Amino acid sequence: MVSRMVKFISWGLLIFICLRPELAAGQAALNPKLVQAIDLEIEKNRAEMIKIRRFLHMNPELGNRELETAKLIASKLSSLGLEVKTGVAGTGVVGLLRGALPGPTVALRADMDALPIQELNTFPYRSLNPGVMHACGHDLHTTIALGAAMVLSTVKDKIRGQVKFIFQPAEEGLPPGEEGGAALMIKEGVLDNPPVRAIFALHVWPELETGTAGYASGYLMASSDNFILIVEGKSAHAARPQEGIDAVVLAAEVITNLQTIISRALDPVEPAVLTIGKIQGGTKANIIAEKVEMEGTVRTLNESVREKIPVLMENVIRGITKSYGASYSFRYERGTPPLYNHPDLVQAMLPVLEGALGPDRVVAVKPQMVAEDFALLAEKVPAFMYLLGVKGPGQTSVAPLHSPYFNPDERAIPVGIRAMCHLVLSALEQQAALKGTTGSDHLR
Secondary structure (H helix, E strand, O other), X not given: OHHHHHHHHHHOOOOXXXXXXXXXXXXXXXXXXXXXXXXXXXXHHHHHHHHHXXXXXXXXXXXXXXXXXXXXXXXXXXXXXXXXXXXXXXXXXXXXXXXXXXXXXXEEEEEOOOEOOOOOOOOOOOOOOOOOEOOOOHHHHHHHHHHHHHHHHOOHHHOEEEEEEEEEOOOOXXXXXXXXXXXXXXXXXXXXXXXXEEEEEEEEEEEEEOOOEEEOOEEEEOOEEEEEEEEEOEOEEOOOHHHOEOHHHHHHHHHHHHHHHHHHHOOOOOOEEEEEEXXXXXXXXXXXXXXXXXXXXXXXXXXXXXXXXXXXXXXXHHHHHHHHOOEEEEEEEEEXXXXXXXXXXXXXXXXXXXXXXXXXXXXXXXXXXXXXXXXXHHOOOOEEEEEEEEEOOOOOOOOOOOOOOOOOOOOHHHHHHHHHHHHHHHHHHHHHHHHHHHOOOOOO
């Protein structure tokens, strides 16, 4: 926590630290006429937003392959008068909306890519691309960001500063040997020129009802690391096991003992998950397996726990393989860090979110063990991602994320647009008020 704070201060980006609670409360509500204008524009564009979302759902594209999606986004942003950059991190698109009044820049990020899943829904706008589906709601994320751009472009005379719309490729992972996602966007300067002072994002959430939003102050989502483990024994006839070293039995013992890291070697109040998702070994029923290969993932919400786990894993693996006279290879790959919602930004924006949706429609949620590479952007600037409910009225349960039956309620789209517009405008207004109150520019 301290290192994260130092990083923000050293970058000169931690703008909400000095925000007094009474100032935040006073600036939580937008001007009623502006709110009315936003609502009228959302209603005016509702049908078009549904049309865009369905087009995206019918034409999903995998990470670093979002060519047609990017063309649609760039065309729409250009028609709205935004300054548009294409080809960012490969297929990414960035649009800059300049307000009429001076001020800082805040960003809104949406991911564009789909998943390698065969859709099993039967509605008319199901995926037309075999084996590819928007099963994680990125079609809604993109549509909501476009909708926010459409609405905010009509009130730019009221905007104090700039709004940067970041459409990111490859959130779901990269093709082998390729760069991309949030990491490459950062590398190519998406948070610069003009510098982004705070960034917002949402993720659709099927466990929450449409019209609601879930938030967490601090960690919202977990880190995601992967590993490959190969244990090597000695082949022999299955009827003469004493002449071999059975890699299948060895792998079973390793898997069982790796779980004791979570249950016995870590503080039980620190969430962590260690899952072996793939195992492959052996050649025939009557042959002692010489080699077994396993692949898995590790999820944590604590950086110190994240550092401990690979060391503990290798200690277990080394001890078991040595006791059998076997060998192993172990490759651990650090991936996405935990996603951290900056508490000061959350505190400043929570009244805004409640004002946009209603106080009873904004709920605290527990940190989730899924991962999101928005976490990389949140390491660089104060960030706030919230969860947008997409469970329709009367539904007791819905298909989860990454399901071939995932079907979010489209009535969440105008809700998300409204929330994003309020958050972006309020963040800029709060900064203007802060500067005016203190007599100094906290953005430098």
